[in-house]
Amino acid sequence: MKPGELNFDGVERRPLKAFTEKAYLEYSMYVILDRALPQLADGLKPVQRRIVYAMSELALSAGAKHKKSARTIGDVIGKFHPHGDSACYEAMVHMAQDFSYRYPIVDGQGNFGSTDDPKSFAAMRYTEARLRPYAETLLAELDQGTVEWTPNFDGTLEEPALMPARLPNVLLNGASGIAVGMATDIPPHNLKEVASACIRLLDEPDVKLRELLKLVPGPDFPTGGEIITPRAELRALYEEGNGSFRARAVYEVADGEVVITALPYQVSGARIQEQVAAQIRTKKLPMVDNVRDESDHEDPTRIVLELRSNRVDVEQLMAHLFATTDLERSYRVNLNVITLDGRPQVLGLRELLVEWLSYRQRTVTRRLEHRLGKVNARLHILDGLLVAFLNLDEVIRIVRREDEPKPVLMKRFKLSAEQAEAILETKLRHLAKLEEMKIRAEQAALASERDELVATLKSPARLKKLMRAELVEDSDKYGDARRTRIVEREAAKAIDETELLVAEPVTIVLSTAGFVRQAKGHDIDPRSFSYKAGDGFQAAARGKSTQQAVFLDSTGRTYSLAAHSLPSARGQGEPLSGRVDPPDGATFASVMLGEPGDRYVVATDAGYGFIVRLEELYARNRAGKAVLAVPAQAKAIPAAAVGDDPDALIAVTAATDGKDGRLLVFPVAQLPELAKGRGNKLLNIPAAKSEHRTELLVAVAVVPPQGRLRVLCDERAMTLAWSELADYGGERAQRGSLLPKNYRRVTGLEVESPGA
Numbered sequence: 001m002k003p004g005e006l007n008f009d010g011v012e013r014r015p016l017k018a019f020t021e022k023a024y025l026e027y028s029m030y031v032i033l034d035r036a037l038p039q040l041a042d043g044l045k046p047v048q049r050r051i052v053y054a055m056s057e058l059a060l061s062a063g064a065k066h067k068k069s070a071r072t073i074g075d076v077i078g079k080f081h082p083h084g085d086s087a088c089y090e091a092m093v094h095m096a097q098d099f100s101y102r103y104p105i106v107d108g109q110g111n112f113g114s115t116d117d118p119k120s121f122a123a124m125r126y127t128e129a130r131l132r133p134y135a136e137t138l139l140a141e142l143d144q145g146t147v148e149w150t151p152n153f154d155g156t157l158e159e160p161a162l163m164p165a166r167l168p169n170v171l172l173n174g175a176s177g178i179a180v181g182m183a184t185d186i187p188p189h190n191l192k193e194v195a196s197a198c199i200r201l202l203d204e205p206d207v208k209l210r211e212l213l214k215l216v217p218g219p220d221f222p223t224g225g226e227i228i229t230p231r232a233e234l235r236a237l238y239e240e241g242n243g244s245f246r247a248r249a250v251y252e253v254a255d256g257e258v259v260i261t262a263l264p265y266q267v268s269g270a271r272i273q274e275q276v277a278a279q280i281r282t283k284k285l286p287m288v289d290n291v292r293d294e295s296d297h298e299d300p301t302r303i304v305l306e307l308r309s310n311r312v313d314v315e316q317l318m319a320h321l322f323a324t325t326d327l328e329r330s331y332r333v334n335l336n337v338i339t340l341d342g343r344p345q346v347l348g349l350r351e352l353l354v355e356w357l358s359y360r361q362r363t364v365t366r367r368l369e370h371r372l373g374k375v376n377a378r379l380h381i382l383d384g385l386l387v388a389f390l391n392l393d394e395v396i397r398i399v400r401r402e403d404e405p406k407p408v409l410m411k412r413f414k415l416s417a418e419q420a421e422a423i424l425e426t427k428l429r430h431l432a433k434l435e436e437m438k439i440r441a442e443q444a445a446l447a448s449e450r451d452e453l454v455a456t457l458k459s460p461a462r463l464k465k466l467m468r469a470e471l472v473e474d475s476d477k478y479g480d481a482r483r484t485r486i487v488e489r490e491a492a493k494a495i496d497e498t499e500l501l502v503a504e505p506v507t508i509v510l511s512t513a514g515f516v517r518q519a520k521g522h523d524i525d526p527r528s529f530s531y532k533a534g535d536g537f538q539a540a541a542r543g544k545s546t547q548q549a550v551f552l553d554s555t556g557r558t559y560s561l562a563a564h565s566l567p568s569a570r571g572q573g574e575p576l577s578g579r580v581d582p583p584d585g586a587t588f589a590s591v592m593l594g595e596p597g598d599r600y601v602v603a604t605d606a607g608y609g610f611i612v613r614l615e616e617l618y619a620r621n622r623a624g625k626a627v628l629a630v631p632a633q634a635k636a637i638p639a640a641a642v643g644d645d646p647d648a649l650i651a652v653t654a655a656t657d658g659k660d661g662r663l664l665v666f667p668v669a670q671l672p673e674l675a676k677g678r679g680n681k682l683l684n685i686p687a688a689k690s691e692h693r694t695e696l697l698v699a700v701a702v703v704p705p706q707g708r709l710r711v712l713c714d715e716r717a718m719t720l721a722w723s724e725l726a727d728y729g730g731e732r733a734q735r736g737s738l739l740p741k742n743y744r745r746v747t748g749l750e751v752e753s754p755g756a
Contacts, residue, residue: 028180036177037184037344040337040352041359042138042163043170045177047091049163050080052105055131056139066109066128073124080152080159089124096129099300100266101173102188102222103478107132115223115263115300116270134478138163145370146363164363166474168194168356170337174219182344184336187219187265192479194353195471201353202464202471209239209350216349218245219331221484223301224262226250228328228489238349241335247484248328248492253314258305264329269293269303275325276305285320287312322492357467364467365457372453375446377418382443384419385426389436395423504545506563509573510591512538516551517573518566532572539638543593550617552590552602553582554635556628558617563593581622590638592617599642601649601671602627603682605696606634610679611642611671629678633693638748640700642668648725650701650709651683653736654746656694661744663711664736665728668702681733701749710750713743719752 034046054075073089094100096108099115110127113120146164174188196215200207218227218234229245237243250262279285287308294302322328336346340359388395399405409420456462507519509526513535526540545564552558559580567574576588592600596615603609619625628636646668654661664683685695703709711718728737
């Protein structure tokens with residue numbers, strides 16, 4: 001034996017890879033077959049099947065008295081399902097919830113949860129349960145030789161491997177589950193519709209899916225609502241066995257209020273209230289005053305929206321709520337079931353119904369064969385009893401005189417052991433002449449039944465007729481009207497925030513430190529605002545609260561934010577860096593506000609710029625949009641608005657030492673309109689002889705005809721009338737004219753409109 005090698009007798013040695021692979025595969029198959037996926041035959045998972053069977057064994061039929069749920073769960077986990085009691089109890093509760101199951105199987109008494117919180121049910125020691133009448137469709141034929149029986153987990157009892165379902169429960173109540181590598185999502189359907197489709201398949205085995213979909217147009221939820229998915233998409237879903245569809249709530253208008261009367265499947269009314277109330281609080285629903293819940297026993301769903309006026313467009317409001325709340329939901333469908341051969345498979349609607357009908361045919365055949373065996377056995381006994389009555393005196397003599405009368409009777413009258421035993425067990429009271437007549441009548445009835453059974457078993461047509469009759473009977477007994485309407489509607493669309501807001505005049509103020517705030521109105525002086533220590537006024541823009549504010553940073557990137565979302569000017573504002581992500585070291589140069597078609601002049605202090613429309617500056621993300629190409633060591637300067645009737649464009653420079661300042665006026669038409677780039681030269685700035693630039697473009701402005709220009713220089717300001725601007729006129733890219741000696745340290749430009 002080599003060192004380190006173990007060789008214990010009776011111990012198998014296997015590679016770890018092989019062992020783990022086998023163990024995981026076995027675990028996967030267990031989860032798939034014995035936990036997560038329902039059987040196509042009865043639509044139940046093992047825990048559900050065991051609960052139903054255990055309740056039938058406890059005689060908890062629909063007409064029986066309720067028993068404590070703990071009693072049922074104790075039997076289930078003690079006899080058939082050795083798992084957690086809480087998980088088992090939750091499975092039973094789920095089968096009792098009429099808002100979860102389209103056709104509940106368990107009749108619960110006590111707190112079994114609510115639509116707002118399905119898991120708010122009371123502990124099993126408080127609740128009671130029994131089976132509902134619908135459970136008979138699963139149990140009625142259980143003792144008629146219809147299904148196979150398997151030993152329970154400890155081999156002391158037997159349990160049914162499947163239930164002899166008289167209806168395709170897998171579609172009626174649906175199922176959901178997640179296994180290893182696969183999942184199932186089967187929505188509930190209407191019993192009468194599915195039964196009609198099964199009958200149609202029995203009558204016409206080659207019927208196409210499109211014909212079946214006339215009978216089963218779509219799912220049918222216990223909570224009602226509307227399915228709005230186009231029928232073409234539903235047809236594709238049922239053809240492939242997977243896909244998705246959308247369902248939404250149902251509402252009506254009463255007394256100037258919107259009343260929601262039905263919610264989509266598995267949607268909580270409390271959750272809807274929270275979502276609507278949140279939008280009211282954040283002023284995203286200005287047309288709604290309040291939301292309240294008036295649901296009660298008579299109206300399980302009644303959520304009321306109080307409107308501000310009768311002029312509210314209800315359709316637009318509800319379309320917005322459908323798009324922004326759970327009043328409209330998407331549901332995934334995956335018709336993944338364990339088929340009759342024991343393998344998981346995704347089936348289309350037609351294939352699923354065909355396979356279930358084959359199971360039903362097999363079940364009915366086994367039931368008839370079981371009954372035929374019983375009838376033949378009874379006829380055999382009756383034949384023996386009739387021989388005894390015809391030879392009564394001889395039979396009595398043998399019984400009185402023989403020590404072992406059974407073999408003597410068998411030999412004397414050529415009887416079987418069963419017949420002889422039946423004769424010996426006959427009571428004296430049954431030896432009257434009337435009993436012979438009863439035996440002959442019973443023989444005739446059983447013989448007729450036997451002939452009928454044999455004929456049915458030999459004739460596929462008669463067998464299908466019987467199946468059809470039973471489907472019709474169960475459909476009439478347990479079926480009901482459809483609850484979920486199928487109405488093709490357009491996809492819901494949320495109302496644009498700007499449509500919900502009242503357009504108010506606002507002024508956006510930007511500080512040199514990058515703080516921003518929003519002030520109501522246009523008649524304000526942003527320079528008079530209070531600023532933090534070391535901070536001051538940088539730029540301002542006037543417009544409407546419904547517009548997008550665009551910010552330009554020193555690197556030439558732009559950022560857009562909704563004007564109404566900016567903080568109030570009652571405080572000192574908030575840093576823009578909390579809303580956007582500018583490059584490291586960048587500062588904010590300007591703010592713009594207006595309509596998308598408005599035009600602005602954007603420029604760098606290197607003397608280059610261009611005209612751009614505001615819509616070209618809108619950014620979609622926090623990182624902004626690169627618009628203005630900024631040379632090395634340069635930066636962007638505040639933008640200037642171009643009015644509807646522009647004439648003169650002003651460009652002004654200042655020397656870094658404050659000793660030189662030039663101003664150039666030229667027609668706006670000489671500057672091109674671009675979407676992005678460096679632009680054209682506005683004013684000629686001599687090239688710097690060293691790394692330190694001696695002259696910078698500090699501001700640009702556009703003056704309308706007959707307007708005035710204010711040149712700001714530190715604490716002083718010089719006003720130039722329209723006629724005086726001609727003294728600084730020239731062509732684009734010229735050097736410009738020197739400003740007066742006391743106004744060469746320019747810090748900014750302001751434009752005054754004519755008549756201001």
